[in-house]
Amino acid sequence: MFKGKFVDNLPKIYGMYTGGFALFFIIMAIAEQNGASAKSIGIMFLSFTILIYALIGVLSRTMQVSEYYVAGREVPTVFNGMATAADWMSGASFVAMAGGIYYGGYTYMAFLVGWTGGYVLVSTLLAPYLRKFGCYTVPDFIGTRYGGNFARFCAVIVLVLASFTYVTAQINATGTIASRALDIPFATGVWVGLLSILLCSMLGGMRAVTWTQVAQYIVLIIAYLLPIFWISWKSGFGIFPHLQLAPEVARIAELEAQYGLVKNSAAAIKAAGVPGGLAYISNPHSAAPAGAMAAWKYISLAICMMVGTASLPHILMRYFTTPNVTSARRSVAWSLFFIFLLYFSAPMLATLSKIQLIDPKLPTSIIGKPIDQVMAIEWVKNWIHVKQAFIADFNKDGILQLNEWFMRGDVVVLATPEVAGLPYVVSGLVAAGGMAAAMSTADGLILAIANALSHDLYYKIIDPKADVKRRLIVARVLLVVIGALGAYIASMRLTSILGAVAWAFDFAMSGLFFPLVLGVWWKRATRQGAIAGMLLGLASGTAYLVHVAPAFNNNTPWLGIDHLRFGIIGASVSLVAMIVVSLATKEPDAATQKMVDEVRIPSGKSILGKH
Amino acid sequence: MASAKQEAHWNDTKGLMRITLAIWFFFSIVIFMFGHELNSVKVPLLGYPLSYYMTCQGSLLAFVILIFWFAGKQEAIDQTHGFSDAERTED
Numbered sequence: 235m236f237k238g239k240f241v242d243n244l245p246k247i248y249g250m251y252t253g254g255f256a257l258f259f260i261i262m263a264i265a266e267q268n269g270a271s272a273k274s275i276g277i278m279f280l281s282f283t284i285l286i287y288a289l290i291g292v293l294s295r296t297m298q299v300s301e302y303y304v305a306g307r308e309v310p311t312v313f314n315g316m317a318t319a320a321d322w323m324s325g326a327s328f329v330a331m332a333g334g335i336y337y338g339g340y341t342y343m344a345f346l347v348g349w350t351g352g353y354v355l356v357s358t359l360l361a362p363y364l365r366k367f368g369c370y371t372v373p374d375f376i377g378t379r380y381g382g383n384f385a386r387f388c389a390v391i392v393l394v395l396a397s398f399t400y401v402t403a404q405i406n407a408t409g410t411i412a413s414r415a416l417d418i419p420f421a422t423g424v425w426v427g428l429l430s431i432l433l434c435s436m437l438g439g440m441r442a443v444t445w446t447q448v449a450q451y452i453v454l455i456i457a458y459l460l461p462i463f464w465i466s467w468k469s470g471f472g473i474f475p476h477l478q479l480a481p482e483v484a485r486i487a488e489l490e491a492q493y494g495l496v497k498n499s500a501a502a503i504k505a506a507g508v509p510g511g512l513a514y515i516s517n518p519h520s521a522a523p524a525g526a527m528a529a530w531k532y533i534s535l536a537i538c539m540m541v542g543t544a545s546l547p548h549i550l551m552r553y554f555t556t557p558n559v560t561s562a563r564r565s566v567a568w569s570l571f572f573i574f575l576l577y578f579s580a581p582m583l584a585t586l587s588k589i590q591l592i593d594p595k596l597p598t599s600i601i602g603k604p605i606d607q608v609m610a611i612e613w614v615k616n617w618i619h620v621k622q623a624f625i626a627d628f629n630k631d632g633i634l635q636l637n638e639w640f641m642r643g644d645v646v647v648l649a650t651p652e653v654a655g656l657p658y659v660v661s662g663l664v665a666a667g668g669m670a671a672a673m674s675t676a677d678g679l680i681l682a683i684a685n686a687l688s689h690d691l692y693y694k695i696i697d698p699k700a701d702v703k704r705r706l707i708v709a710r711v712l713l714v715v716i717g718a719l720g721a722y723i724a725s726m727r728l729t730s731i732l733g734a735v736a737w738a739f740d741f742a743m744s745g746l747f748f749p750l751v752l753g754v755w756w757k758r759a760t761r762q763g764a765i766a767g768m769l770l771g772l773a774s775g776t777a778y779l780v781h782v783a784p785a786f787n788n789n790t791p792w793l794g795i796d797h798l799r800f801g802i803i804g805a806s807v808s809l810v811a812m813i814v815v816s817l818a819t820k821e822p823d824a825a826t827q828k829m830v831d832e833v834r835i836p837s838g839k840s841i842l843g844k845h
Numbered sequence: 846m847a848s849a850k851q852e853a854h855w856n857d858t859k860g861l862m863r864i865t866l867a868i869w870f871f872f873s874i875v876i877f878m879f880g881h882e883l884n885s886v887k888v889p890l891l892g893y894p895l896s897y898y899m900t901c902q903g904s905l906l907a908f909v910i911l912i913f914w915f916a917g918k919q920e921a922i923d924q925t926h927g928f929s930d931a932e933r934t935e936d
Contacts, residue, residue: 335901340880343900350905351873356911358862476902480892520897522880532877540873558930560920566895567912574909581901648866831847834855 241308248313250451251286251657258282259272263659265311267844270656276415279662280669283453287446287673288433294445295437299702302439302709303370305555309444311395314561315568317444318552320451322349322573324400325407327736328454331577332406333643335584339517344532346577348539350570355544357566361553365562368840369554371682372547372746373690376768378842379753380761381826383695388768390744393547393686395772397679398720400546400738404676405431405717405724408669409477421725427673428721435677439685443677444555450670451572458576458668465654469590470724475582482589486519489592493601498628501751506626512640519588535736538801542739545746548682550676559836577734587650592636606636613652616824617645680720683711736798737779744775744804748812756816759831763816770811775804853925861922865915872899872907 262275284810300306311316327349334342346720369375372393377386387768408427413420462475472478497516497652522528543549550567590598605627608614617623624640647668688709693700700708747769752759780786782796795802822830829841847855876883876899886895888903923929 288849340884340897340900344877347873347877347900347904350908351869354865354873354908354912354915358917360866477891480888483893483897519883520894520896522884522896524881529878529880532880533874536873536877560923560930563916563919564924565915567909570912571909574905578905831851834847834858835851835926836923836930837928838930 236564241310244310244313248448248452250457250459251449255283255453255456259659259663263657263664266657266659272661273417275662276665279666279825280412280415283666283670284433284673287449287670288430289787290446291434291442291450292437294442294619296439297706299701299705301441302706303554303689304551305439305441305444307555308557309555311482311561311565312554313448314444314552314566315566315570316451318549318565318569319572319576319641320447320674321453321552321678322531322569322675323576323671324547324675324735325404325411325668326539327576327580328458328671329407329411329644329647329668332580332583332587333646336588336646336764337513337515337517337643339519339524340534341517341528343581345539346580348536349543350574350577351536351751352540352543352589353566353570355540356549356553357563357639359751359755360544360550360561361566362563362836364550364750365553365556366559366833366836366840367498367825368842370477370689371686372750373686374694374842375688376749376764377694379826379829380749380759380764384762385765385768386690386694389749390686391691392741392768392772394683396738396742396745397548397683398547398716399741400548400735400765401676401679401683401716401720402724403735404672404679405720407672409721411665411669411672411725415669416661424721424725426681427669427676428717431673431676432714432717433678434673435681439706439709440551440555440681443681446677450674454667454674455572455575457663457670459579461651461656461664462579462586462662463585464656465590465650466582466659468656469586469596471586471589475586476578479582479585482585483520485593486585486588487521489674490515490518490636493592493636496635498637501705502628503626505629506624506638508624508626509621512622512624512642514637515592517636519585527659532797534802538736538799539739540741541747541805542736542801543745545742545750546739546744547686547746548678550750551682551685552678561573571763579756583645583650587646590650591639598655601632601634601636601639605632608634613649617641617649655663664766676720680713680717683716684709687712687716706834737800740775740779740799740801740804741772743801744808745772747805748809752812752816754830754833757827758816758821759812760816760819760822762819763812763814766815767808767812771808772802774807775800778803850926851928854928857922857926858919861915861918864869868911869908872911873905876887882934 262278266275296302364375367375369378373386373389377390405424405427408431409420412418412426413423435443466475467473468561469842471482498514504729544784553565556562556565558684590596592601594600594602600614605625608625614623622642622645625634626638626640627637628638648664651664687703692708693705745768779797781789782791832838832841852912880896884894884896888895888898920929
């Protein structure tokens with residue numbers, strides 16, 4: 235049935251996989267009609283998909299260094315794009331983004347522009363050149379281009395800091411989803427999540443992660459898009475919501491004006507006993523706030539996310555796995571296309587979800603109805619029971635007002651199918667999708683950290699004579715240790731200290747963006763310059779974060795640059811430091827300059843040779 | 846030092862990079878400098894407010910098209926100067 239090389243059969247293999255998943259979905263739908271409980275369907279969805287990923291992980295086991303670190307550099311362009319998209323779209327993108335748009339409106343959507351626009355930078359400035367370099371890890375590039383173990387070590391520090399900030403949030407998300415769907419305590423859910431993640435990556439490294447990420451992308455994109463099209467069609471908003479929701483957006487603006495966007499005082503929220511983490515609608519859905527400061531806040535957030543995207547090692551290393559430079563470049567384009575499919579749908583889900591709840595002309599609406607009636611609705615009861623939703627009758631009129639309905643942002647993705655009256659099988663699918671998104675990102679991140687530590691710190695700096703077997707064992711031990719550390723921290727639920735996912739982007743851009751870009755684009759960049767750029771960028775960014783973050787010193791941000799945007803400070807310092815120090819030190823030797831010339835052309839051997 | 850051929854290739858590459866990043870800058874930053882003002886304009890046919898549309902669909906779509914266009918152009922530059930690796934599958 236399968237002839238020739240494995241990679242030639244990929245379309246067939248993943249075609250069958252997608253068909254199999256569709257069949258599983260239909261079987262579950264039939265089971266639901268025949269009385270299978272919601273809980274058992276949730277368990278089936280989660281365990282079936284995790285089992286498949288684990289199977290792929292085990293089948294992709296390897297004892298070869300180049301397979302373990304860069305999947306043998308034979309991942310075809312389009313499949314690498316899918317794997318990158320799964321690597322990129324985290325549990326936060328899947329579960330929280332639509333909720334963020336639902337509550338944050340226009341201003342929040344700077345994240346959408348930032349998390350897509352960054353790929354233009356990846357493609358033009360970095361990915362093809364790093365591929366030509368032929369490195370295994372991002373610090374490998376820094377260490378070779380600038381020379382010396384200290385530069386390499388600085389890059390490892392930035393990588394670990396940025397990636398670890400990110401990975402705890404991902405493990406946290408797998409724990410939340412697993413605990414909800416399998417009905418186990420959160421702390422147990424975290425370890426179940428970690429176990430599933432390690433099953434995918436431990437035996438086969440990058441090779442195994444690549445092929446599971448492709449499988450995870452297929453599940454997550456189906457799980458995200460199917461409910462949106464289904465809800466839109468079922469509720470009569472049109473079969474292609476992306477093109478047809480303008481009347482609903484206008485209607486929401488009209489309703490906002492009618493109800494008024496009331497801000498509740500913190501004291502009132504506290505007095506009513508609203509559980510933590512729940513929000514209410516207080517920002518306009520589509521209106522853009524006026525004024526230079528509002529525009530700057532939008533733009534500065536977009537800049538941080540874009541530049542951060544181009545500096546995150548777990549994304550950059552995905553382009554080391556393609557067969558050549560041209561395919562690395564094309565692969566970035568495909569990645570963005572696959573990411574775009576989800577990101578341009580998230581605002582549609584937010585719109586559908588909001589109109590269904592607040593438009594009194596629709597049968598699904600709850601705003602403006604008597605509270606005792608609303609409390610009797612099945613989905614409302616369920617979500618209030620698990621403290622994900624809350625009703626506070628501030629004006630004591632017994633009618634639910636817009637500012638009296640509280641809900642966690644995640645509920646937008648998780649409950650909208652239920653609100654629209656879709657069968658439970660769709661909710662099971664959504665849980666599987668969320669799990670796939672969180673697992674695939676966690677896998678990529680843990681692997682990025684473990685590879686940097688095993689390849690750059692252990693092999694290149696500590697023990698250059700280590701043999702292949704030893705290197706691969708160290709790599710795997712580190713993978714488990716880092717995963718366990720992440721899970722341990724996630725299980726403590728220190729979210730207020732760990733901060734936002736956005737911090738990972740700011741750390742990465744503060745320390746890595748300019749040393750990476752100038753390494754290719756500026757021959758005059760020297761080792762001392764790069765070290766200054768990495769260390770001063772990271773130090774100034776971190777110092778500023780401590781200065782303004784609400785969890786730390788909580789000072790007034792300068793020019794609106796708050797704790798989500800500290801990369802602006804870090805990256806600016808990094809750029810200036812790198813240029814000044816580079817110009818003050820001796821220019822790189824002829825061999826280094828020649829190496830840069832070679833990096834700039836796609837043809838010829840990769841710099842680090844064949845390995 | 847780089848050969849004359851390499852210099853010519855790099856000059857074209859730099860030119861393409863500048864054009865690509867200028868378009869990127871327009872869709873990611875310039876439009877949103879005027880977010881409030883542009884929002885009163887309606888997108889033809891679709892009917893969404895313009896800035897709202899750009900942030901949830903338009904700019905994203907522009908990036909996808911831009912990046913495919915860029916890849917094609919860069920491949921042409923590599924071909925012209927004889928530095929293409931499109932046929933090469935291994936190091």
